[in-house]
Amino acid sequence: MTTKEYNKCVELLSDGIFRFALKNLRDEFEAENVVQNTFEKLWVRKDKVEMVTAKAFLFKIAYNNCIDIIRKAKRSATMDEVVENNYSHSEQYSDTLEIVNAAVNRLPENQKTVILLRDYEGYDYKSIGEITGMTEAQVKINIFRARQFLKSYLKDMQLVI
Amino acid sequence: MKKQKDMDWELFELLEGELTAEQEAELLSKIEGQSDLESEWAFMQMTQLETPEVTYKHKEKLLKKDTTLLTFTAIQWKRVVAIAAMLVLCYPIWNYLIKTQDSGEGIVGSASEIIPKNEVEATITPESLPVEVKKETVAVVKQNSAPIKKTNQPKPTKVIDQTNPDLKTPFEVVSINSTGTHVSIANNIVDVQQPRKAMVRYNMDKDLPRNESRYKGVRSTVNTGLALLATPFRESKIQVQPTDKKTIQIVYSSMQYNATAMVSLKPLK
Numbered sequence: 431m432t433t434k435e436y437n438k439c440v441e442l443l444s445d446g447i448f449r450f451a452l453k454n455l456r457d458e459f460e461a462e463n464v465v466q467n468t469f470e471k472l473w474v475r476k477d478k479v480e481m482v483t484a485k486a487f488l489f490k491i492a493y494n495n496c497i498d499i500i501r502k503a504k505r506s507a508t509m510d511e512v513v514e515n516n517y518s519h520s521e522q523y524s525d526t527l528e529i530v531n532a533a534v535n536r537l538p539e540n541q542k543t544v545i546l547l548r549d550y551e552g553y554d555y556k557s558i559g560e561i562t563g564m565t566e567a568q569v570k571i572n573i574f575r576a577r578q579f580l581k582s583y584l585k586d587m588q589l590v591i
Numbered sequence: 592m593k594k595q596k597d598m599d600w601e602l603f604e605l606l607e608g609e610l611t612a613e614q615e616a617e618l619l620s621k622i623e624g625q626s627d628l629e630s631e632w633a634f635m636q637m638t639q640l641e642t643p644e645v646t647y648k649h650k651e652k653l654l655k656k657d658t659t660l661l662t663f664t665a666i667q668w669k670r671v672v673a674i675a676a677m678l679v680l681c682y683p684i685w686n687y688l689i690k691t692q693d694s695g696e697g698i699v700g701s702a703s704e705i706i707p708k709n710e711v712e713a714t715i716t717p718e719s720l721p722v723e724v725k726k727e728t729v730a731v732v733k734q735n736s737a738p739i740k741k742t743n744q745p746k747p748t749k750v751i752d753q754t755n756p757d758l759k760t761p762f763e764v765v766s767i768n769s770t771g772t773h774v775s776i777a778n779n780i781v782d783v784q785q786p787r788k789a790m791v792r793y794n795m796d797k798d799l800p801r802n803e804s805r806y807k808g809v810r811s812t813v814n815t816g817l818a819l820l821a822t823p824f825r826e827s828k829i830q831v832q833p834t835d836k837k838t839i840q841i842v843y844s845s846m847q848y849n850a851t852a853m854v855s856l857k858p859l860k
Contacts, residue, residue, distance in 0.1 A: 433655050433656070436655060437654050437655060440650055440653045440654055441650065444647040444650050444653060445645055445646055445647050447647070448645055448646075448647035449642075449643065449645040452645060462647070462649065465647055465649075465653070466649075466652070466653065469653045473655060526637060527641065530637065530638070530640065534640065545640065546640070549639055549640035549641075549642070550640060550642045570607075573603075573607070574600065574603050576638075577603055577606070577635065577638040578599060578603075580637075580638040581631075581634045581635055581637070581638050584634050584637050584638070585634055
């Protein structure tokens with residue numbers, strides 16, 4: 431990858447990486463750090479990374495970075511926490527989008543990651559599997575579970591609203 | 592319960608686009624008829640996340656300077672400098688080769704035009720010469736230059752000047768016009784291994800003082816003429832002597848050739 435191609439990656443993908451990190455971490459400062467670290471790693475390895483695989487490489491780095499940060503900060507949204515907070519409904523929502531966002535934030539980390547990559551970035555199961563280290567079947571089932579959770583959450587919130 | 596799970600999975604696959612066109616049409620028609628399925632499908636569709644507009648504000652910090660062009664330019668400059676350096680270094684060699692390979696052809700008073708002495712003597716009378724060509728070594732300007740070696744071989748002689756009215760052909764001559772006045776140049780012998788420089792050192796400062804306006808233009812003219820005329824006589828000795836008020840005579844001598852040339856000088860205006 432040339433410097434020009436690297437800069438093109440920055441222009442095209444930095445927003446997506448930032449969005450992905452921000453959604454995962456829910457911390458703008460941390461998300462910015464993830465973006466910087468991710469592109470720094472791309473720059474270091476730019477001679478080994480082809481332009482066509484750069485996006486997957488970046489998301490994989492960003493994903494691992496997010497996981498590390500979450501683990502270190504003990505902010506990992508484990509299933510237990512989700513279940514615990516699942517139906518507390520303490521927040522006030524004005525529209526469906528906010529409800530969905532709140533629901534996404536309550537998803538377990540692996541489910542959140544795959545559904546973000548699926549819906550935000552449009553990745554297929556195989557690509558998501560390459561980024562996250564899951565099999566295609568695992569990706570699909572995680573997306574299914576995430577959607578089921580969101581659906582249940584939405585249904586419940588509709589009753590509250 | 593199982594039926595519900597199956598339906599959820601089908602709705603999920605419908606949303607994900609995993610069903611064939613036929614399966615999709617069949618499922619949609621099935622949904623249309625049942626309100627609970629319609630509701631389930633509506634909620635399922637709401638789980639598809641809309642991509643939010645998020646902009647990373649510090650892209651400039653991530654961008655790297657494209658040094659490709661700079662590198663390329665630097666390489667180009669290096670090449671240019673290298674070529675220039677090679678040319679500079681090769682110039683003395685080239686100059687040396689030109690000197691050694693120069694046959695004198697095409698140059699005024701070239702060696703090929705020189706008449707062997709035995710032929711010249713048949714046509715040139717001593718009286719026709721403006722001055723007698725000195726055969727003796729008078730002085731050696733360069734301290735480390737070897738004195739002229741006299742040989743017993745006959746030396747060809749040539750007088751070069753056509754403009755000097757005092758001179759009469761049959762000599763094959765070439766003119767070198769000057770704007771100077773009469774120049775009195777002492778008899779001397781100069782090593783002409785580097786004729787251009789040698790002639791300047793020899794004649795100019797001594798016989799054509801720089802600060803005298805009447806010699807303005809003479810020095811360069813004489814120098815040019817001497818250099819031209821000396822060309823075919825590299826490695827030879829050169830002798831310059833005064834002739835009359837408008838000319839100087841240059842005598843070249845080498846192992847093979849011995850020749851003279853006249854440089855005519857005109858008064859300054």
